[in-house]
Every structure is written in structure tokens, then in C-alpha cells.
Amino acid sequence: MISVALDGPAGAGKSTIAREAARRLGFLHVDTGALYRAIGLDALRRGGDPKDPAQVIPCLEETQITLDFAPEGQRIFLRGEDVSQAIRTPEASMAASAVSAMPEVRQFLLELQRDLARKHDVIMDGRDIGTVVLPGAAVKIFLTADPKERAMRRYKELVAKGEPVEFDTVLREVEERDYNDSHRAVAPLCQAEDAWLCDTTGLTLEGSIQAVVDHVRQKSGVTG
Numbered sequence: 001m002i003s004v005a006l007d008g009p010a011g012a013g014k015s016t017i018a019r020e021a022a023r024r025l026g027f028l029h030v031d032t033g034a035l036y037r038a039i040g041l042d043a044l045r046r047g048g049d050p051k052d053p054a055q056v057i058p059c060l061e062e063t064q065i066t067l068d069f070a071p072e073g074q075r076i077f078l079r080g081e082d083v084s085q086a087i088r089t090p091e092a093s094m095a096a097s098a099v100s101a102m103p104e105v106r107q108f109l110l111e112l113q114r115d116l117a118r119k120h121d122v123i124m125d126g127r128d129i130g131t132v133v134l135p136g137a138a139v140k141i142f143l144t145a146d147p148k149e150r151a152m153r154r155y156k157e158l159v160a161k162g163e164p165v166e167f168d169t170v171l172r173e174v175e176e177r178d179y180n181d182s183h184r185a186v187a188p189l190c191q192a193e194d195a196w197l198c199d200t201t202g203l204t205l206e207g208s209i210q211a212v213v214d215h216v217r218q219k220s221g222v223t224g
């Protein structure tokens with residue numbers, strides 16, 4: 001099995017790029033952020049504080065997350081309910097960032113992620129895939145872009161979905177999440193030593209996808 005670890009900050013286009021690159025290569029795309037989002041959403045729905053480990057950790061055993069890989073992409077279920085859309089709100093983003101700082105949450109999700117990589121050729125996107133989850137991945141990519149450009153992409157996405165948002169709020173959230181994700185004690189966002197740095201600032205989406213596909217083909221010898 002071939003594993004591609006694709007890490008990077010919020011809004012660098014990881015999921016969109018990974019989904020399409022995986023389709024072209026015939027790999028499974030695993031969006032690990034969705035797992036943290038589902039746990040964050042669960043905490044919010046219970047009416048708890050997603051920042052409080054004493055409220056989040058005891059509920060993990062009842063969380064029951066399952067993934068389904070349809071041709072159009074990954075779907076995520078929380079106790080059987082499809083929450084693929086519900087996890088995409090700004091509140092769920094902040095809750096995901098909060099729960100992802102807890103070592104127990106990261107440990108809880110580790111085996112699920114490794115198991116997928118044992119069974120399938122994967123492009124797994126996240127923050128700590130190349131450093132913690134799959135340190136032996138054949139290909140490691142660290143995908144980034146300027147914070148303003150990342151915020152603008154996310155802003156346009158939310159506006160297209162009809163979410164009432166201000167650009168400044170989105171930029172603040174991107175910066176806050178960057179800070180949280182790279183300053184937490186456990187598995188902080190950082191580039192693996194052996195990862196290839198791919199900066200997509202100023203690149204088109206197609207240019208970014210092609211750069212990733214070319215790099216994976218070159219490193220892994222996959223020709224598909």
C-alpha cells in the first residue's frame with residue numbers, strides 16, 4: 001500500500017486538492033479534519049464546552065464515528081447520522097480546533113487513521129499525518145499558502161454556501177486556528193523534515209492539483 005501524507009494549515013486547499021489528486025491516482029482520500037470536526041460537533045450538540053477536556057473526553061467512547069468512501073468523496077457519520085455538512089460550520093471549526101488539542105482525542109483517532117492506510121492506497125490530509133500518524137509514508141507533502149489568500153478562499157466558499165460572514169471574521173478565525181494548531185503541546189502543525197513544501201499562493205487550483213499528482217507519481221513510481 002502507498003501512503004501520501006498531506007499536511008498544512010487551515011484553508012490551504014488540502015481537502016479539495018487531495019480529493020481530486022486521489023481520484024486521478026486511484027487512491028482513497030481520507031480527510032482527517034472531519035474526524036476532529038465530528039468530535040467537536042458532538043461536544044457542541046451535547047451543550048458542553050468543546051474546550052473543556054473534562055466534558056469532552058468521557059464522551060469519546062460513545063462518539064462512534066464511521067467513514068464512507070463514495071465516488072464523490074468521503075462522508076462521515078456520527079452514531080449513524082450523516083454529519084458531512086453539519087461539521088462545516090464556523091462553530092464546528094472552532095470546536096474541532098479545541099478538541100484537537102487534547103492528547104486523548106488524538107490517541108482515540110490514531111488507530112482508525114492507521115487502519116485505513118494499512119488497507120488502502122491513501123492520500124491522507126491533516127496536520128500531523130507525516131509527523132505522527134504515518135511517519136513512514138512514502139510521500140510527504142506540506143501544503144501552504146499566504147494567510148490572507150487562505151482566508152479569501154474560505155470566505156468565498158462560505159459565501160457560495162449562503163453563510164452570512166465577514167471577510168475580517170474569517171481572516172481572524174484562520175489566524176486563530178493557525179496559532180492554536182501550531183502552538184498546542186501535542187502533535188502541533190509543523191512540516192515533517194522529509195516533506196516537500198508546496199506553496200500554492202498564486203497557483204490556480206488545477207496547477208496545485210497537478211503539482212501534487214506529479215510529485216506523488218515521481219516519488220512513488222505510480223503511473224495511474
Ligand code: DC
Binds near residue numbers: 037100128129177181
Ligand atoms: O482541516 P480542517 O479544517 O477540517 O481541521 C479541523 C481542525 O482539526 C483544525 O483545527 C485542525 C485539526 N486537525 C488536527 O489537529 N489534526 C489533523 N490531522 C486534522 C485536523
